[in-house]
Amino acid sequence: MTTAPVVQAAGRLAPLHVRGELLAARRVGAYHHLTLAAPGIPARFRPGTFVALSVGETHLARRAFWIHQVKPMGGYGATIQIVVAPVGVGTRWLADLGVGATLEVTGPLGRPFALPKEPVSCVLIGEEYAAAPLFPLAERLRERGCRVSMVVAGRDEAHLLSTLEAKRSARSVTVVTRDGSIGHKGEVADVVADVLRREEAAVVYGVGTVPSLHAVAAAAEEHGAWSQTAIEQPLTCATGLCHGCAVPVVGEDGAPRLARACADGPVFRGDRVRWNEVAT
């Protein structure tokens, strides 16, 4: 292939470590949507970046969350919104946090999604809460004149982010649930090839579980599209310091390497990840 049709925007600003405040919490389906004041972070946001939060007093590892939205809220200027799936000690702690509570927030972290140079057709595929960064991405792509289609997938309807909002963000939306409670019954892997063909996709963005991202990257390769996949791996520091979050990739020189999910990712070119070796 020739040079990539997608580019990293230049001049990314360094992340910040700030004291944030929980301004609002809302339950939607299986998730908790939290709005945080995190001074300085909204202005630095690019879709695909995330924040790391400290949970409780004695938990040393940080917890990572996609930045879902950046929007102004009365009196606080810009705020960030995250979507929390309560699955373990830290995420439950966050879900139970009262409005007004303060917590340490670091971000925006990681390498964001690269954007196309031309106004091409883009397919955005997100699974469960991890579809969060696709909404602001869709907005940026539309501003560039790209045609945007979305696939939102999850185990059931409660584990989908707003399909209504998706319909506002994209020209077409494909809904996939494992139990068939809404949309197609099945997995991302079952629909991705068809959607890429139908949309004549030039660039595919994916975020979700490793098997789904593998399917997205493979379908993109097959279709001749570029893929940008955002990978979640267990993180400790989330800031690139500890080297605990290795993702097996192929370097630009073609040599196998271990990259850091948090600092070299979380967004990787789909054709650069050695999917069979990624920890799931």
Next chain:
Amino acid sequence: MTVAGPPNVELAGLTLVGPVLTAAGCGGTGRELAAYGPLDRLGAFVTRSISLNARPGGALPRIVETPSGLVHATGLPNPGIDQFLATELPWLLQEGARVIVSIVGSSLGEYAELARRLGRAPGVSAIEVNLSSPDAMGSGFFDVREPFHAAGAVSAVQRDLPRGVPVLAKLRPDVLRVVETARTVLDAGAAAVVVGNALPAALPDGRPAGLSGPAVRPLSLRCVTEVRGALPDAQIVGAGGISTTDDARSFLAAGAVAVQIGTALLHDPTSAARIAAELAVDAAHDQERISS
């Protein structure tokens, strides 16, 4: 009243701007940390342990959270000494960082070769010999079980270094052995000892690993106290779960001349800078008191 000068610290013949250093393996390549505060405000930046050849690091999971600690077996991923000297060191020096290079070898020959290559590199302030990797055997490193092993590694490094590049020996916070080990490495030519590294532990799946963080802090502090008591002339750098300025103060009060911040950086990348700034205020107050 006189204006307080910078609260300089003398360590192993080096003059540092303060007593707060990063701990090996917790500051990334330096670039990641520099995003949160200038590296030249720290006493020194201690690199992750660098080996002769590149190491990809071990299998996942590498790090697991445990109450008040982290259990880790990263396998010490690093680009190897040549790549480090070509790409990472120049950047650190350009940022104005004082660089202490942590090294790890699989044999005495490798330690000597590392020392030769580092000795030729301009700008290295000191070398820290990692004698306490908690999964040394499993990772193929030179195994330091007995004090004479530690002394062997220090001598091997020392012999091949030009004068003026001090060697720090980083020891395990094993209260039963630490005094004997400290005495032996100091006799072998180490300019200072770093007391406190991960304690041998296991990951939930049983793989050998190290335990770091606040959980080991009281053990490290006891080790510093023991070494100070037995070896009043030894220069000691305290490490192990230091997370707050008060933690750092207690290590300094126990006789450490400097402290290293490790796990705390993984939780809060601004912690070392904050502790350094707060200790600088202490030092300024002390000077004021002395001179008034």
